[in-house]
Amino acid sequence: MRETPWPPQQHPCHPEQGPAPSTYHAAAPSGPSSLTLVWPDTVTRVFSVLLRHHFQAYAVGGWVRDAFLGRSSHDVDIATDARPDQVLPLFSRTVATGLRHGTVTVLPEPGETGPPVEVTTFREDIGYSDRRHPDQVRFTRQLEADLARRDLTLNAMAMDVHGRLTDPFGGLQDLRQRRLRAVGDPSARFAEDGLRILRTLRLAAELDFTIESQTRAAMIRHAALLQHVSRERIGLELQRIAAANWLNIVADLAEGPYLMVLPEPLPQLRRGWQECERRSAGLRLHRPLPFNWLDCEPQPRQQARAWQQTAASLAVWGWAAKVPPSQLVAFCRLLAWPQRWGRWAAAVATAMSDDCTFWPEQVWRRQLYQESEQHVWASCQLLDYWCGGGGRTSVYRQHAARQPLRRLSDLAINGRDLLQLGLTGTAVGKVLAALAEAVLSGVVPNEPDALLAAVPLATRWTAQAVKREDLEHGRNHA
Numbered sequence: 001m002r003e004t005p006w007p008p009q010q011h012p013c014h015p016e017q018g019p020a021p022s023t024y025h026a027a028a029p030s031g032p033s034s035l036t037l038v039w040p041d042t043v044t045r046v047f048s049v050l051l052r053h054h055f056q057a058y059a060v061g062g063w064v065r066d067a068f069l070g071r072s073s074h075d076v077d078i079a080t081d082a083r084p085d086q087v088l089p090l091f092s093r094t095v096a097t098g099l100r101h102g103t104v105t106v107l108p109e110p111g112e113t114g115p116p117v118e119v120t121t122f123r124e125d126i127g128y129s130d131r132r133h134p135d136q137v138r139f140t141r142q143l144e145a146d147l148a149r150r151d152l153t154l155n156a157m158a159m160d161v162h163g164r165l166t167d168p169f170g171g172l173q174d175l176r177q178r179r180l181r182a183v184g185d186p187s188a189r190f191a192e193d194g195l196r197i198l199r200t201l202r203l204a205a206e207l208d209f210t211i212e213s214q215t216r217a218a219m220i221r222h223a224a225l226l227q228h229v230s231r232e233r234i235g236l237e238l239q240r241i242a243a244a245n246w247l248n249i250v251a252d253l254a255e256g257p258y259l260m261v262l263p264e265p266l267p268q269l270r271r272g273w274q275e276c277e278r279r280s281a282g283l284r285l286h287r288p289l290p291f292n293w294l295d296c297e298p299q300p301r302q303q304a305r306a307w308q309q310t311a312a313s314l315a316v317w318g319w320a321a322k323v324p325p326s327q328l329v330a331f332c333r334l335l336a337w338p339q340r341w342g343r344w345a346a347a348v349a350t351a352m353s354d355d356c357t358f359w360p361e362q363v364w365r366r367q368l369y370q371e372s373e374q375h376v377w378a379s380c381q382l383l384d385y386w387c388g389g390g391g392r393t394s395v396y397r398q399h400a401a402r403q404p405l406r407r408l409s410d411l412a413i414n415g416r417d418l419l420q421l422g423l424t425g426t427a428v429g430k431v432l433a434a435l436a437e438a439v440l441s442g443v444v445p446n447e448p449d450a451l452l453a454a455v456p457l458a459t460r461w462t463a464q465a466v467k468r469e470d471l472e473h474g475r476n477h478a
């Protein structure tokens with residue numbers, strides 16, 4: 001086992017002297033010239049308690065990787081030689097997350113900062129007959145055996161409380177070279193668990209790292225094993241790929257067989273990736289997609305949420321591949337993504353296909369009303385991105401600046417005003433909608449007096465519409 005002293009300066013504390021300090025300032029081995037390592041409070045306590053009881057304790061996995069990359073990690077895993085039944089009595093607030101697999105979650109004490117910490121016993125995984133989960137796990141006292149069961153070299157490093165790194169598979173070197181490489185024999189590792197294929201693609205998208213050639217060859221060879229991974233899990237990884245920069249892996253996705261494991265409409269989306277690449281002529285593939293500026297301007301109160309960025313990714317694929325919008329909704333259902341993501345993506349893809357450059361004023365007014373406004377804004381940004389220039393977003397801004405009404409609640413009169421005029425029941429909502437329509441058509445200005453004067457006409461109009469509906473309804477039933 002190779003032990004890399006890190007950080008190189010004097011270690012700030014010894015386990016016997018009580019808890020480690022929360023912050024280390026250390027020379028980073030790669031990336032930025034200096035790195036501040038911050039152990040969350042709960043992690044400091046977990047280290048301290050385990051070491052005081054003469055157990056080994058190491059931060060492992062994504063937290064170590066992300067610390068070197070200067071990324072903040074959302075979860076912290078601690079590996080130890082203590083068995084779960086030895087860990088449980090050491091902490092007052094725990095969850096027995098997966099005792100069979102050796103995992104106990106230690107919850108923060110009141111006032112502590114940081115997320116819950118997963119404490120997992122060093123283990124070896126034996127047999128993967130379902131191509132996804134180990135048949136059996138065997139607890140061990142060897143850190144290196146535990147690291148050997150992990151997927152990628154940069155996820156197979158361990159750091160002790162002093163910041164010293166244990167790196168038996170050259171993860172740090174791979175990290176420096178921005179390379180994803182399987183631990184041990186890549187073919188055997190992907191044959192054990194197909195999910196590792198998607199985890200590797202997802203990390204390539206998130207970190208913009210390349211996939212080492214033998215690792216990639218093994219991923220392609222074993223792509224069919226993705227059929228053993230649940231749809232939910234595939235959906236989760238694809239969601240993270242979409243939310244990161246999937247262009248980093250567009251060639252892998254377009255050429256690789258990964259997506260063929262799912263039924264329609266994925267093969268179409270696969271062509272969509274190729275089409276995106278063709279349309280951009282390779283020019284923009286090295287730039288991150290602009291989804292972080294999907295900021296719903298000019299309505300800053302409507303910040304784009306993370307899911308909208310994922311849905312925007314889907315919209316681009318759908319638009320490029322000419323996938324019917326209903327299939328985008330089906331795609332979300334297939335991957336257990338919320339249905340509204342699919343509806344949002346379908347609406348944006350539809351707006352992209354129906355290029356706003358050619359819309360007359362009246363169409364703009366309706367498109368900038370209610371929900372559709374954000375779909376149109378997203379479509380303008382995405383089209384400008386793909387086709388170059390800022391034409392559509394600037395046309396959008398011009399129309400948005402003179403839009404008479406954004407939503408029903410912006411109407412200069414409301415339901416109470418109509419109740420005072422003697423309207424009741426469903427007529428109130430219908431008349432308000434008719435008045436909004438009149439404002440959008442430019443027939444009535446959005447001003448209280450003008451709207452109140454238009455109420456009798458709007459009431460007659462809605463009553464006639466109801467009558468027409470009833471007649472049609474009667475005809476249909478006749």
Ligand code: ATP
Pocket residue numbers: 060061062063074075077149150151152155156193195196
């Ligand atoms: P992130 O938390 O950003 O999703 P991560 O690498 O920390 O990335 P986790 O799911 O938190 O992912 O897993 C923690 C560690 O457990 C990983 O870094 C890796 O060492 C190991 N691991 C997770 N899933 C697998 C797997 N399917 N096969 C092998 N090792 C795995």
Ligand code: MG
Pocket residue numbers: 061062063075076
């Ligand atoms: Mg993690």
